[in-house]
Amino acid sequence: MKNRLGNSVSVTLFGESHGEAIGAVLDGLAPGIEVDEAYIARSLSLRRPAGKISTKRVEPDHFRILSGVYGGRTTGTPLCIVIPNENAKSEDYKDARFLARPGHADYTAHCKYHGFEDPRGGGHFSGRITAALVAAGAVVIPALMRKGIRIGTHIAQCGGISDRRFSASPEELQDEIEALSQSSFAALDPAAADRMRAAMEQAAEDGDSVGGVLETIVTGVPAGVGEPWFDSLESVLSHALFSIPAVKGVSFGDGFAMPLMRGSEANDCFAMRGGRVVTRTNHNGGINGGISNGMPILFQCAVKPTPSIFKEQDTVDFSKGTEEKLVICGRHDPAIVHRARIVADSVCALVLCDMLAQRYGTDWLAMPCCADREGDGCN
Numbered sequence: 001m002k003n004r005l006g007n008s009v010s011v012t013l014f015g016e017s018h019g020e021a022i023g024a025v026l027d028g029l030a031p032g033i034e035v036d037e038a039y040i041a042r043s044l045s046l047r048r049p050a051g052k053i054s055t056k057r058v059e060p061d062h063f064r065i066l067s068g069v070y071g072g073r074t075t076g077t078p079l080c081i082v083i084p085n086e087n088a089k090s091e092d093y094k095d096a097r098f099l100a101r102p103g104h105a106d107y108t109a110h111c112k113y114h115g116f117e118d119p120r121g122g123g124h125f126s127g128r129i130t131a132a133l134v135a136a137g138a139v140v141i142p143a144l145m146r147k148g149i150r151i152g153t154h155i156a157q158c159g160g161i162s163d164r165r166f167s168a169s170p171e172e173l174q175d176e177i178e179a180l181s182q183s184s185f186a187a188l189d190p191a192a193a194d195r196m197r198a199a200m201e202q203a204a205e206d207g208d209s210v211g212g213v214l215e216t217i218v219t220g221v222p223a224g225v226g227e228p229w230f231d232s233l234e235s236v237l238s239h240a241l242f243s244i245p246a247v248k249g250v251s252f253g254d255g256f257a258m259p260l261m262r263g264s265e266a267n268d269c270f271a272m273r274g275g276r277v278v279t280r281t282n283h284n285g286g287i288n289g290g291i292s293n294g295m296p297i298l299f300q301c302a303v304k305p306t307p308s309i310f311k312e313q314d315t316v317d318f319s320k321g322t323e324e325k326l327v328i329c330g331r332h333d334p335a336i337v338h339r340a341r342i343v344a345d346s347v348c349a350l351v352l353c354d355m356l357a358q359r360y361g362t363d364w365l366a367m368p369c370c371a372d373r374e375g376d377g378c379n
């Protein structure tokens with residue numbers, strides 16, 4: 001569907017890195033959802049670059065909601081958010097118009113769009129566009145929270161340094177998700193955070209970049225959400241998560257460690273807690289058969305090192321067909337994970353809204369309480 005994600009609730013992205021503005025159109029939202037502009041601004045600030053570990057292109061993200069909201073609530077008609085680009089330096093890209101940045105989308109965009117693409121700053125393929133995803137996500141995350149659904153992403157690994165895992169205790173987990181929502185650098189272990197920052201700074205100093213892994217947890221999703229086969233929760237989430245630029249792997253629960261386990265280790269045994277069906281462990285990441293089982297949904301995104309690095313690299317000039325050396329100008333992140341974690345939260349929220357709307361109906365998200373869930377026999 002090109003630039004559109006979702007069926008019942010959909011988001012369409014538009015804009016280019018150095019164009020006038022970027023933005024998102026959300027469609028299919030229930031009427032009456034409270035829209036918290038301060039929350040949107042706060043979410044955008046969590047994606048904003050800061051210090052030596054990020055690009056020097058700092059955008060103020062002065063967003064405007066052009067439609068779909070009246071009196072602070074959604075109207076139910078398409079909601080359009082626009083974020084102006086106020087700090088683009090297009091001259092940095094002029095001399096390298098036809099030099100393909102290794103690892104970036106310059107060459108593939110040229111092949112697909114026959115040279116009509118906007119090449120400035122990666123154009124439509126820039127990480128800048130993820131600001132629009134964050135703004136769209138921030139429209140719906142508070143509504144999900146009112147339904148008891150919480151999303152948190154931490155930097156599980158960066159530059160070879162690992163964070164600690166999410167707590168297995170439900171109470172501690174809620175505290176961790178809350179702390180992440182307040183944190184400008186989303187690691188659970190402050191010592192690991194310092195070492196990750198140092199690895200990013202070192203990469204920047206070396207004119208290089210580092211990758212990492214983001215891990216997201218979602219609590220409060222009722223059992224029974226997701227479709228069998230092609231619209232399984234895993235399929236739809238992966239489809240969306242792979243759209244985030246630089247995401248090169250997605251796994252759920254214990255993911256790629258599961259093949260190393262025996263069934264007796266990988267199975268999550270069922271138990272009853274306070275009249276609810278739970279599982280004693282959560283190796284499967286809260287999803288069985290593509291459908292949520294009521295336990296926290298857990299997934300990881302492998303994020304590659306930023307492709308634009310400042311070391312000399314081999315490339316081609318694709319207009320002349322010659323081999324060339326490339327030294328990149330411009331402003332770039334030495335790592336992406338710390339900025340992308342709020343993007344992962346946002347994409348996850350948008351997918352969940354769509355899947356929940358398919359199960360409970362579009363208006364469900366605007367309903368005031370969870371009473372509508374009672375009596376379906378599931379958590």
Ligand SMILES: Cc1cc2nc3c(=O)[nH]c(=O)nc-3n(C[C@H](O)[C@H](O)[C@H](O)COP(=O)(O)O)c2cc1C
Nearest residue numbers: 104105125126127245246247307308332333339340
């Ligand atoms: C938040 C965020 C920031 C990014 N910053 C940069 C950057 O400064 N420089 C760069 O070359 N790529 C950056 N990227 C990654 C590129 O957009 C991405 O690698 C490129 O579009 C190619 O897509 P692919 O890596 O998925 O193949 C960023 C991505 C995200 C999500």
